Amino acid sequence: MTSQDARRELGVLVNSKYPVIYIETWEEGRTTDTLALVAEDLGIPLYVWTVTEGLARAGGAPIYNTQEPAQVLAQISHMESDGLFLLKDFHKYLDQAVIVRKLRDLAQQFRRARRAIVISSPEIKIPIELEKDVALFSLGLPDESELNQLVVSEIRDLTAKFRIKQELTPDLIPELARALRGLTLEEVRRVLTQALLEGYRLDAGTIERIRSDRTKLIKDQGVLEFLKVEVGLASVGGLARLKAWLEKRRGAFSLEAARYGLDPPKGILIMGVQGCGKSLSAKAVAREWNMQLLKFDSSGLFEKFVGESEKNLRKSLQVAEAVAPCVLWIDEIEKVFPHAALGSESDAGLSLRLFGTFLTWMQERKSPVFLVATSNDISALPPELLRKGRFDEIFFVDLPSLEERKSIFSIHLGRRKQDAAKFDLEKLATAAAGFGGAEIEQAVTSALYCAFAQKAPLTAEMVLKEIQSTYPLSVTLKEKIDTLREWARLRAVPAN
Numbered sequence: 001m002t003s004q005d006a007r008r009e010l011g012v013l014v015n016s017k018y019p020v021i022y023i024e025t026w027e028e029g030r031t032t033d034t035l036a037l038v039a040e041d042l043g044i045p046l047y048v049w050t051v052t053e054g055l056a057r058a059g060g061a062p063i064y065n066t067q068e069p070a071q072v073l074a075q076i077s078h079m080e081s082d083g084l085f086l087l088k089d090f091h092k093y094l095d096q097a098v099i100v101r102k103l104r105d106l107a108q109q110f111r112r113a114r115r116a117i118v119i120s121s122p123e124i125k126i127p128i129e130l131e132k133d134v135a136l137f138s139l140g141l142p143d144e145s146e147l148n149q150l151v152v153s154e155i156r157d158l159t160a161k162f163r164i165k166q167e168l169t170p171d172l173i174p175e176l177a178r179a180l181r182g183l184t185l186e187e188v189r190r191v192l193t194q195a196l197l198e199g200y201r202l203d204a205g206t207i208e209r210i211r212s213d214r215t216k217l218i219k220d221q222g223v224l225e226f227l228k229v230e231v232g233l234a235s236v237g238g239l240a241r242l243k244a245w246l247e248k249r250r251g252a253f254s255l256e257a258a259r260y261g262l263d264p265p266k267g268i269l270i271m272g273v274q275g276c277g278k279s280l281s282a283k284a285v286a287r288e289w290n291m292q293l294l295k296f297d298s299s300g301l302f303e304k305f306v307g308e309s310e311k312n313l314r315k316s317l318q319v320a321e322a323v324a325p326c327v328l329w330i331d332e333i334e335k336v337f338p339h340a341a342l343g344s345e346s347d348a349g350l351s352l353r354l355f356g357t358f359l360t361w362m363q364e365r366k367s368p369v370f371l372v373a374t375s376n377d378i379s380a381l382p383p384e385l386l387r388k389g390r391f392d393e394i395f396f397v398d399l400p401s402l403e404e405r406k407s408i409f410s411i412h413l414g415r416r417k418q419d420a421a422k423f424d425l426e427k428l429a430t431a432a433a434g435f436g437g438a439e440i441e442q443a444v445t446s447a448l449y450c451a452f453a454q455k456a457p458l459t460a461e462m463v464l465k466e467i468q469s470t471y472p473l474s475v476t477l478k479e480k481i482d483t484l485r486e487w488a489r490l491r492a493v494p495a496n
Contacts, residue, residue, distance in 0.1 A: 002145065003142070003143060006139055006140070007034055007037050011038050011042060013135050014042060014116050015114070017110070018116060018135040019107035019110035019111065019115075019116060019133050020103060020106075020116065020119065020134045020135070021116055021118045021137055022137065023118060023119065023120045023137045023139055024121065024122065024124050024137070024138050025121075025122065025139040026122045029186070030139065030184075031086070031120045031139060032046075032048060032058070032086060034139065035084055035086055035118060039058075039083075039084050042082075042114065044081075044114060044115075045057055045058070045081070045084070046058040046083065047086065048086045049066065049088065051067055051069070052067070053067070054066035054071075054072065055075055063075060069090065069099050070098060070099065070102065072087065073099065073103065073106065074102070077109065082113055082115050083115055084115075084116055084118055085115070085116070085117045086118045086120060087117060087118065087119050089120075089121060090121070091121040091124075094125055094127050100127050100130060104130065104133065107130075107133040122311070123307055123311050124136065124307065125307065138318070140318055141181075141183070141184065141321075141322035142184070142185055142188070142322070143322075144174075144177060144181070147177040147188065148174060148177045150185055150188055151173060151176055151177045151192065152173060154192050154193070155173075155202065158196050158197075162200065163200070164196050164197075164201060164202055165201040165202065166201075166202050167201060168203055168204070168207075172204065176206070176207050179211045179214065180192070180210060181322050181323045182214060182323045183214060183217065183218075191210055191214060191217065194213065195213060214226070218319060222312065223297055223298075223300045223312050223313075223315070224295070224296060224297070225294070225295045225297060226292065226294060227286075227294070228293075229283045229286050229287040231284055231287060232288050233247075233284045233287075233288050235280070235284065235415075236277050237404055237405075237407040237410075237437060238408065238496055239277055239404075239495045239496055240496065241395070241493060241495055241496065242270070242281060242495035245268075245493075246288060246289075250288065250289060252264055252265050253325045253370075264325075264368045264370070265370060265392050266371065266391065266392050267370055267391050267392060268373075268392055269373045269375065269385075269386075269390075269391045269395070270282065271374070271394065271484075271488070272376075272395075272396050272484065272488070272495070273397060273399055273473065273481055273484065274376050274438070274473055274477075275438030275439055275473065276397045276438070277397060277437045278397050279329075279374060280437070282327070282372040282374055283329070285327050285370070285372055286326075289370075291325050291326050292323055292325075292326040292327070293326070293327050294319075294323065294328050296328060296329065296330040296331075298336040300312070301354075309354060310350075310353055310354060313357055317361050317365075320367075321369060322367075324367040324368045324369045325367075326369055326370070327371075327372055328370070329374075330372070332374060333374065333375050334375050334377050334378075334380035334381050336354070337351045337352075337354055337355040337382065338351055355382060359390075362390055371391070373391070386491075394491065394492040395492060395493050395494075395495040396488035396493065396494055396495060397495045398485065398494065398496050399435070399436055400437060400440075400496065401496060402433075405428075405429035405432050405435065405440060408437050408440045409423070409429060409432075409440060412440060412444045413444060416445075418458055423463070427464070428464065428467070431464055431467045431468070432467050434472045434475065435467070435470070435474070436472065436473060436474075439470060439472050439473070443463055443466040443470060446466045450465075
């Protein structure tokens with residue numbers, strides 16, 4: 001959502017007589033600035049409250065005796081003029097019966113005026129009694145326009161204050177701003193200041209330092225990780241149909257495609273046998289389309305405190321939208337919502353709530369985030385995720401064919417500085433019937449270790465020996481793979 005969109009939508013909520021607006025955000029300063037513009041648009045005053053200062057008109061002195069939550073609500077009740085009342089961190093008091101009752105009274109009172117209480121908080125905590133009176137609003141992260149303005153302002157101030165050598169051409173300023181997408185304005189200030197003060201110069205190298213700092217900052221938050229992808233689809237053996245599908249949509253995020261009337265593709269689900277290229281394909285999409293790759297780490301999603309996991313998910317999706325266009329990769333998506341497939345509330349309904357949030361985002365997102373989800377166990381996925389329209393396509397990755405195995409051998413030998421032309425690929429591929437790509441790679445790697453230990457060149461016989469000593473998943477998990485193939489036969493497109 002752009003800053004202009006936020007300003008307009010908040011104005012609509014106030015004019016629609018919503019008595020309480022709850023803004024989920026970490027950015028108090030940005031919230032205050034946005035509401036000041038909304039109040040200016042509507043021709044009404046903005047009042048701001050904190051428990052330390054009390055209630056004050058924006059830019060004015062605090063009103064006496066309004067620090068306590070009950071006091072400020074009483075003061076607002078006695079004020080007759082229209083206005084916006086921003087209450088910072090007021091969620092901490094919503095477990096008090098008196099506060100909830102007073103808010104409900106104010107909700108009735110506000111229906112006759114253009115007045116609204118705005119609660120800003122990084123977490124959503126709404127008592128059931130207030131649910132019908134509260135409009136939820138997510139401010140989201142700063143858009144490119146806001147970032148550009150802040151970057152220009154900060155560079156001007158910092159270069160003047162610290163005598164920083166400015167070597168960045170004006171045409172690179174937007175690129176610098178793009179490198180900061182996914183951060184709050186306060187995080188942007190800190191990252192930018194640190195990068196400039198490290199070398200007291202601003203040049204193209206500063207942009208790379210900022211990208212690195214942003215990557216670390218977002219990774220430290222626990223759920224998303226920026227990945228640098230080195231491999232493209234040429235490094236993926238087989239999967240011809242999947243590659244053709246992706247190639248056809250290579251330019252689908254361009255302005256030219258939009259003018260042609262095309263909507264950006266939403267995403268794909270790649271399910272199938274373990275070790276057959278699902279994850280590698282997900283990475284390669286970002287490289288082929290020249291887009292940032294974000295990996296979703298479900299292990300960092302779950303927290304012990306109520307509401308924290310949902311907050312982590314919402315924040316991660318906000319970051320992905322702010323960074324867009326990008327590829328969001330969710331590996332083994334069945335582990336993100338472990339109990340949702342059965343409709344189970346064994347985790348107090350957490351999986352169902354997370355799944356509901358995720359489905360809503362899939363349905364309503366406007367930003368060009370291409371979702372690539374992979375799955376090894378289709379039975380663990382909720383049926384709602386698989387219905388038509390959630391993903392553009394569902395691909396099934398089976399064990400590689402003879403020709404695909406030859407291609408995979410060639411790729412892995414080449415990566416390890418071996419001339420594939422000197423190996424009997426037909427013989428190796430035939431011997432590796434039933435092997436997945438990961439198992440073929442392991443056979444080549446193990447054989448290379450043997451050759452290194454013997455101080456001898458790698459030979460096809462060494463690789464064959466490793467193949468013959470391996471029991472592939474097609475043997476150990478035969479029944480599971482057969483079940484997977486049967487499910488996919490009428491429900492998915494073969495990737496091979």
